[in-house]
Amino acid sequence: MVLVLEKLYSGKAKDVITLGGEKVKIVFRNSISAFDGVKVDELKGKGEANCKISKLLFEILNHYGIETHYLKQESKNELICKKVEIIPVESVCRNITAGSFCRRYGVEKGIPFEKPIVELFYKNDELHDPLVTEEVAISLGWINEKENIIIKAVTLAVNYILVAVFKKIGLTLVDFKLEFGRTKDGKLILADEISADTMRLWEENSGEIKDKDRYRKDLGSVVDHYNDIAFRLEQIKELPKIKLKTKVRVTIDLKVSVLDPAGDITIRSLLRLGYKQVSKVNIGKSIVISFTSVPGSKLWDVTETISNEILANPLIETYSIDFSFE
């Protein structure tokens, strides 16, 4: 039997090769580029360093229950991952102002946010990966409402975990980019790479840049710093104990065909008080459940099961789910 390998995708720094059994091989190359491909170079050892960082970070995230495409490392610059359909929207989480955020809003670099910020970008080189609102991403069909909720909550959870992990090795996580993909059965999981190319990391003490900004700013010894990140991650003997908490809100509404006596009584009162513009009142329920696990497709399925079995009666009620990670 001849095994036909198909190159699924060839990017600026990686190749993705289709294997059998819903798996892919991700090959990390030494090429590096910046400013939409204006600046391009080959850096010896860069592919291996990013492959190692990705492997280590995916293993750490898997440890905390984040659903990722990572399966195993194949060679020094290759990972075996689950095959997914990458969605055209990437999420960026920011703890401190830097990069395009400063340019876009004219703010100074290095200001910490009170709460981490999540932004969505449309993956399109020709358009220079523009910022996109969730409303646009949904209405153009790039993601659906459920995926939007999962992306945001998972991004915040990943941030929470990685901030703690990097703190342990004396590094400050400034910002990072995540990509998500859909598995064959439609589950959204974390995909692509998480490496020094896709995040900003500063030395906690000196503020020294450890990430791809070294290349963008011509600071030199890029691969040495990448290797240092990998080395320090490898030295972690015990992962930080992190209290994970995902709040799931299930909102239950009566179907329109069902009598809503409480709503009817309330609208009568509102009209009596002179709010003539009120036309209908519906009274539903809002149930908040806290889970000691990370958000994701699995937790979404669990919430749906709970909602169908107990929280809502599908005969008379509809429900919607929202996640928040704290």
Add this chain to the structure above:
Amino acid sequence: MKIGVTKFPGTNNEQDVLRALSSFGIEGVLIYEKDTDKLKDLNALIIAGGFSFGDYLRPGIIAAKTAIMQELPKFVEQGNFVIGICNGFQILCETGILPGVLTTNRSTKFVSRWVYVKINKSNSVLLRNSENKIWRIPIAHFDGNYYATNEQIAELKKKNQIALQYSDEEGVISENSNPNGSMDNIAGITNKEGNVLGLMPHPERASFSYLGSEDGRTIFQNLIEELK
């Protein structure tokens, strides 16, 4: 003959049901949520009314998920009798053993009063010899507003499963005699096989003349005769 009467936290009618049964010389057995092993010795189970587990989320839903109720479909399939009264009717709907659901009364008020119900031609021996009779019987509930899809209602009618309907003293079924907004004035229904009856009115509270009515005795009497 062994008849079980359920007692969940918040059930408050089990003693009334036991008293009604004992007036026929039958000592009912109290059945708690974990008593699944006792089901095999029972010939019938009466799910007594009250507010199981506080009825906070939806009436009957928490009780419907208890171990004993999860075993109930099997018990019913074996042909045993099950009667759900008030909260018991709500529980049976939430388990899916009976179709539909009991929602909040149209008045948004707790309704506790005597009503009349008309007994229809029924597929259940529990209502034997009662066709077209009009019973005087009390109700006491906040969520007795029966709701089902039009297809489910049509199916219930076709199989003579609409056992009791709220009516006036003459047996006239109208909006005026509907105490809670139930679709088609439905006060009680049976399953397709006729061995499960769920009803909002309380037959155990209409089982002695000193209570003001003995009309509810018929259900217990039919049950006991059938089990003899």
